[in-house]
Amino acid sequence: MIQLADAFLAVILLSVLLSLASNRLKALVKIMALQGIMVSLIPLFLAQHQTLEGGALLLMQVMILIKGLLIPGMLFMAVKRVSIRREIEPIIGYHASLFTGLMLILASAFITDRLQVAMPGNQVLLMITAITTLSAGLFLMMSRRKAITQVIGYLMMENGIYLIGTALAKQTHTMYVVEFGVLLDLLVAVMVMGIILNNINSAFDDVDTGFLEELKD
Amino acid sequence: MLELVFIVPILTGIIAAFIPVQLGRGVLLVSAVLHLQITLMGWLGKISPAATGYFNSAPEGMLVLLVTSFIFLFISIYAVSYMKETQMNNESVFIGCMLFFLASMSMVALADHLIVLWIAIEATTLVSAPLIFLNRSKAALEATWKYVLICSVGIALALLGTFFITLSMDLAGVDVPLTFSSLSAVAAQLNPIWLKAGFIFIIIGYGTKMGLAPMHTWLPDAHSQAPSPASALLSGALLNCAFLGVYKVHTLMYGAGMGDYSSQVLIAFGLISMVVAGVFILNQSDYKRMLAYSSIENMGIIAFGIGIGGLATYGAMLHLVHHSLIKSSLFLSAGNILMGYGTKQVKRVGNMAQLFPKSFGSLFAGFAGISGFPPFGIFISELLIIIGAFQSGQYLSVTIFIFSLVLIFAGAARIVMRMSFADTDQEVLVEEKMLRVLPSYALLLTSLALCVWLPDQLYQTILNAISVIGGAVHG
Numbered sequence: 146m147i148q149l150a151d152a153f154l155a156v157i158l159l160s161v162l163l164s165l166a167s168n169r170l171k172a173l174v175k176i177m178a179l180q181g182i183m184v185s186l187i188p189l190f191l192a193q194h195q196t197l198e199g200g201a202l203l204l205m206q207v208m209i210l211i212k213g214l215l216i217p218g219m220l221f222m223a224v225k226r227v228s229i230r231r232e233i234e235p236i237i238g239y240h241a242s243l244f245t246g247l248m249l250i251l252a253s254a255f256i257t258d259r260l261q262v263a264m265p266g267n268q269v270l271l272m273i274t275a276i277t278t279l280s281a282g283l284f285l286m287m288s289r290r291k292a293i294t295q296v297i298g299y300l301m302m303e304n305g306i307y308l309i310g311t312a313l314a315k316q317t318h319t320m321y322v323v324e325f326g327v328l329l330d331l332l333v334a335v336m337v338m339g340i341i342l343n344n345i346n347s348a349f350d351d352v353d354t355g356f357l358e359e360l361k362d
Numbered sequence: 363m364l365e366l367v368f369i370v371p372i373l374t375g376i377i378a379a380f381i382p383v384q385l386g387r388g389v390l391l392v393s394a395v396l397h398l399q400i401t402l403m404g405w406l407g408k409i410s411p412a413a414t415g416y417f418n419s420a421p422e423g424m425l426v427l428l429v430t431s432f433i434f435l436f437i438s439i440y441a442v443s444y445m446k447e448t449q450m451n452n453e454s455v456f457i458g459c460m461l462f463f464l465a466s467m468s469m470v471a472l473a474d475h476l477i478v479l480w481i482a483i484e485a486t487t488l489v490s491a492p493l494i495f496l497n498r499s500k501a502a503l504e505a506t507w508k509y510v511l512i513c514s515v516g517i518a519l520a521l522l523g524t525f526f527i528t529l530s531m532d533l534a535g536v537d538v539p540l541t542f543s544s545l546s547a548v549a550a551q552l553n554p555i556w557l558k559a560g561f562i563f564i565i566i567g568y569g570t571k572m573g574l575a576p577m578h579t580w581l582p583d584a585h586s587q588a589p590s591p592a593s594a595l596l597s598g599a600l601l602n603c604a605f606l607g608v609y610k611v612h613t614l615m616y617g618a619g620m621g622d623y624s625s626q627v628l629i630a631f632g633l634i635s636m637v638v639a640g641v642f643i644l645n646q647s648d649y650k651r652m653l654a655y656s657s658i659e660n661m662g663i664i665a666f667g668i669g670i671g672g673l674a675t676y677g678a679m680l681h682l683v684h685h686s687l688i689k690s691s692l693f694l695s696a697g698n699i700l701m702g703y704g705t706k707q708v709k710r711v712g713n714m715a716q717l718f719p720k721s722f723g724s725l726f727a728g729f730a731g732i733s734g735f736p737p738f739g740i741f742i743s744e745l746l747i748i749i750g751a752f753q754s755g756q757y758l759s760v761t762i763f764i765f766s767l768v769l770i771f772a773g774a775a776r777i778v779m780r781m782s783f784a785d786t787d788q789e790v791l792v793e794e795k796m797l798r799v800l801p802s803y804a805l806l807l808t809s810l811a812l813c814v815w816l817p818d819q820l821y822q823t824i825l826n827a828i829s830v831i832g833g834a835v836h837g
Contacts, residue, residue, distance in 0.1 A: 279522075286515070292507065299514060306522050313529045320540075323416075326481040327521070333488050334514055341495065341507050348500050357504040360583040362642050362651070 150190030154274045157183050157308075158250065161281045164301065165242040168231045170293060174220045177297055180278075181212030184304045188311050191268065200321040211328050216300065216335050223293060223339050227346040237288035246281055253277045271312040279305025292345060292352040296338045303331055364404045364411045364419060364472060367427065368465040370396055375461030379454050386457045387442045393461055394431075394438040397468070401431040405819065411472060418474040418543055422679075422827035425820075426606050427471035429683055430599040432808070433690045434464050436801035437598075440694050441591040443797035447701065450589070455492055462489040463595060470603040474541045476524045479607055480517065483571060486600055487513045493592040494584050505583035512580040513571055520567025520607070526560035527614070529553070542610050546830070549617030557618055564611045565627060571604035573658045574631045574665060575638035582642075585654035586706065590697025593650065597657045598690030602682055605664060612668065616831045621671075628669030633762050635662030640769035643777075648706045650696050652777050653689065656732060659770050660685040666763060667747040668831070674750025675833030677743045679824045684731075684739030684809050691805035692728040695721050698799065699781070701792045708777050712786030720794050722782055724802040729778045731809060733771045739809045 160180040167173050185208040188201070235242070253276035257269055282302030286295045342352055349356045374393040378386040403409050404419060405428060411417035441460065445453055466485040473479035487510060495506035528540060530553040538544040545552070570577040585593045608628075615624035639659035646652040660681065667678025698721040703711050714722040731738030744767070751760035812820075825835065 295511060299511065302515065303518055306518055306525070309522060310525045313525055314532070323475065323477045323481070327477065330481055330484045330488065334484070334510070337488050337491050338510055341491070341503065341510065344495065344498060345503050345507065348503055357507055359501055360504055362582070362646070
């Protein structure tokens with residue numbers, strides 16, 4: 146079972162790298178859907194979560210539904226509606242981004258090593274993946290111009306935080322009502338961002354955040 | 363069932379979205395009155411939270427709840443008149459979101475569970491976003507986008523901080539519910555390193571929402587682009603809610619014996635915010651932005667006061683109450699001016715003293731109040747913070763503090779004088795209406811009244827709230 150978890154984590158890491166290198170927005174959304182599903186499945190394979198209760202299973206299904214289907218679906222619709230296919234002229238180029246991604250993995254491994262947290266089940270790879278996903282999400286938000294890519298960066302960051310949460314917390318703290326609330330917030334956040342995105346598109350004929358520099362002192 | 367305080371606005375908000383607008387305005391008013399009543403019943407101890415694992419009536423939360431509820435009532439009176447006179451598209455969205463906003467803020471005030479607090483604070487961002495981009499102008503869109511994105515990322519970091527706090531529990535082998543009330547009892551046992559890490563992430567996260575510099579960049583945009591009733595609510599109520607998150611974690615740090623560290627961080631953020639606000643106010647050309655920067659300054663003052671400790675914490679809590687009252691009044695006055703002149707530019711507004719005598723009165727009195735002149739409450743709270751800082755020997759900090767206050771006064775005075783007395787060729791678009799002027803006066807008068815007579819219950823609640831971190835009025 147442990148090996149299976151590692152395989153899933155490797156897929157998540159690859160999806161992070163792929164998202165940093167891809168310039169097609171549709172592909173990016175598909176990667177996010179995959180990543181969302183993988184992230185939701187991870188708790189299944191963790192040693193400390195072996196005894197799965199009904200609540201946990203239900204929550205996992207809801208999570209797959211939201212992270213793997215609903216949110217990517219909304220993003221897909223947004224990409225279609227604003228009719229842009231690719232990210233042109235990112236602030237930081239694709240090769241450089243990919244390189245940064247690799248560096249992030251190294252840095253995460255270093256940090257995880259230094260943290261010396263006695264991880265439940267000794268899940269070192271989980272922590273590395275989590276920190277990489279989190280920081281790559283932040284990087285994606287800063288290095289791309291299109292508003293949609295920024296939303297995707299935010300989602301990736303949120304995935305990373307969730308992974309850190311599952312890596313660190315014992316299951317005794319898990320309260321399904323609360324976790325469901327967090328998911329709901331995420332869903333509504335993407336919905337609100339989608340609505341604003343749509344409005345930005347109709348106001349500026351583009352979703353480039355370079356236009357959003359009117360307000361400043 | 364003190365939870366009614368957020369259940370009722372949610373329900374009325376849903377109702378308001380589906381009924382005709384004229385009725386919706388009534389629903390807004392009725393909900394505001396109902397909300398204040400439930401809050402007061404909570405204050406009198408008649409009702410208390412039912413879901414004790416998630417919510418409780420902590421003194422600091424009750425204080426924020428009362429302030430929110432009180433200013434919401436006056437803002438809703440203003441909003442009714444405002445909606446009648448402006449061409450607002452999507453009025454039912456506005457009413458619905460105002461009510462949801464009230465609900466989410468009330469939820470923050472009552473939240474006891476760490477993650478419930480997080481959910482509620484994130485919810486305040488999401489439901490207030492539609493309020494900001496109601497105008498659908500390009501500038502409003504930009505402000506909303508920055509607001510949602512910056513605050514969401516910030517608050518996501520706060521979630522990370524919350525996970526670190528759970529880790530500090532696990533590592534120490536503490537097994538209690540993840541609530542502030544039960545954690546504060548065992549704070550001394552928590553793993554210090556991870557608690558500290560949690561505190562840092564949470565202060566960055568909720569500090570973003572609170573408008574502490576240098577994470578404040580969304581605030582001037584959002585506050586200046588939102589319709590005035592919404593700006594008043596953002597500034598007077600929302601910032602307090604974010605502060606509540608910071609404050610609760612600070613009490614945990616204090617309980618764990620790391621109060622010195624978190625105090626230093628709070629003082630640093632407070633002073634940076636004040637200096638940044640001062641610098642940006644000096645050459646400000648937009649009066650709503652000026653008010654927004656003033657909010658950053660005042661949040662800085664509150665963080666500073668809490669950081670100093672002792673008498674200054676009392677000053678900071680008092681400051682929170684008076685800032686909410688005066689700043690929301692100022693934003694409402696600014697709304698009247700915006701409607702009257704149709705511009706936010708200071709240089710195109712002038713001669714208010716003759717053209718809009720009533721709004722001039724409330725703006726000028728509010729300006730005096732926010733600058734710390736007696737007889738308004740901020741005079742007392744700032745004085746207490748300064749005395750507290752001297753008592754604890756923080757001479758350098760208090761020098762920066764006073765310097766920033768002077769800087770901000772200079773910047774704001776220039777703007778207000780120019781708006782009040784300089785010549786203008788601008789025409790009067792909309793006459794001022796009694797219903798839009800009275801709420802700002804009422805809020806100012808409340809601040810004045812609280813200076814002369816502070817109800818004993820309010821006083822006791824503030825003392826209870828600050829006693830956790832060693833704050834007291836005597837000694």
